Amino acid sequence: MKIVLNAIGGNSYTVTSAPLDNKKTENIITDPKIQQEISKLQATDSKVRAHEMAHQAAGGGFAxxxxxxTVKGPDGKEYAVGGEVPIKIVKGKTPDETIKNMRQIKAAALAPADPSPQDLKVAQTADLIASKAEQEKNQQNSNDTQTTHKIDFYA
Structure with a gap:
């Protein structure tokens, strides 16, 4: 292909280009097996990214x-086939704060529509820590109640 450009001042430039080899690209696009593979990779990529974004959005500062x-598809693009979002399990300064933190961590772990076994394990760990914090809180309240309602009689 040859293109002649006329510039201001009478200068002309010739641009030569080799014809495009669309044959390889056309085969990728028109081959039904390859197109099916690309579609499958696109669906997996979307699902994986939505799953991980759900964790991140629900996790707030803990995520x-x-x-x-990723894997490289037959079209040369990278597709996500797995993922992870680190979630920090942080106890609070008080039992109430720990319970609040664990509720958010559990919500982050269970945020995707299809939690993985690892997601369920994180949620279970958060439940266990929250349960221990609840026991600690009840013990503190029991001690406070005993101390508060203690009446000394003097004779």
């Missing part, structure tokens, strides 16, 4: 940035 495991 880190998502990281993805």
């Amino acid at each position: 880190g940035a998502p990281s993805y495991t």
Whole structure:
């Protein structure tokens, strides 16, 4: 292909280009098996990214940035096939704060529509820690009640 450009001042420039080899690209797009594979990868990518974003959104300050495991598709693009969001399990300064933290951590773990076994394990750990904090809180309240309602009689 040859294109002649006339510039201001009478200068002309010739641009030569080799014809495009669309044959390889057309085969990728028109081959039904490859297109099916690309569609499958696109669906998996969307599902994985939505899953990890749900964790991150619900986790707030307890959730880190998502990281993805990717594969290169037949079209040369990278597709996410797995992922993770680190969730920090942080106890609070008080039992009430710990319970609040664990509720948010559990919500982050169970945020996706299809929690993984690891997600369920994190939720279970958060429940266990919250339960212990609840026991600690009840013990403190019991001690406070005993101390508060103690009456000394003097003769």
